[in-house]
Amino acid sequence: MELDEAITKRTSVRFYEDREVDDEILEELIRAAIRAPTASGLENWLFVAYKSRDVREKVYELIKQGHIEYFRKRGLPEEKMQKLQKRFEEGMYRAPLYLGVFVNKNVKALQDERYSHLELYWALESAAMAIENLMLKAVELGLGTCYIGVACFEHIEEELRKMAGLGDEYCLVGLISLGYPKGDVKPRGRKKDVREVLKIV
Template sequence: MELDEVIFNRISVRYYEERSIEEEKLKELINSAIRAPTASGLENWLFVAYRDENLRRRIHEMIYEAHAEYYRAYGLPEEKIEKLKTKIFEKGMYKAPIYIGVFIDKETRFLKGEGYKEIEFLWSVESAAMAIENLMLKAVELGLGTCYIGVTSLEKYQRELRKMAGLDENWYLVGLIPMGYPAEKIIPRPRRKSLEKVLKIV
């Protein structure tokens, strides 16, 4: 598969088949993820694969709870939030055979001193985000689907995800990735903004 084909066939997949992901494919995904650039060469990332059935059931519930909180904060009417609840629990949206939590260690730093703490945190988040993109593109090549979930990084949810993984508070969840074999047709969609609107040459 050519790189362009991989990039343009990556979409957010929200429905998955029940079959599990092979161990070898999981290792290939993480091996591709850690080839991403990493600020100051810190490699202060950790990829937690949540495969236990009970943990996955709770994570699926958590994804709904986090979305509901997010949409309430946005002002979405309760009837629309109820529709989302139906999609998630009755139709199985985001119900995946595996979830990948991508964490960074906030205490692993290159520059010492309080003045650099915020920028180093941002660099670490950027490094993890690039690793997530590598993982998602590799997933396309392997015939898998993924979806980036940001709302579970709200503090109470990430606290629970840390606890599930036995991690200390210094670990920050950058994103949660449901992953599996797609149960929906892959139809690449165009971006809303044209190239001319997002490119500025000076």
């Protein structure tokens, strides 16, 4: 598969087949992820695979609670909230594997505290690039992924850290649902054209 095809085919997949993702495939995905640029060569990322059935069920419940909280805060009308609940009943975001991508805030190139905030940004950016590498590799391997933003709610992140036995020095960059897509996957277009988002100076 050409890179351009993987980029074009990548889309957010929310429904998955009940089919396990082999550890060999998981390792291939992580190998692709860690080829991403890493600020100061620190490689201070950690990939947590939430794979056992009990753990996945807990993660799924957190995702569901997070979405309900998020859309209530946005003021979604009750009939749309009911549709959201129905989609969860149909298995939306229920995946055979969830990947938590963390960075260790204590791993730094500089000991000067004035640069701590900047170094955290660099670590987050490095991990975000690793996530995109992983997502593109997933497309090549016939898998689907979805970045689940609500996982970064403080109380959800805390639970995900606890499940993985991680301390407060770890910061969640993103939770990714991963598995074989259920049904046809149709990538969405973008609302804005290249000319609307590109400024040449």
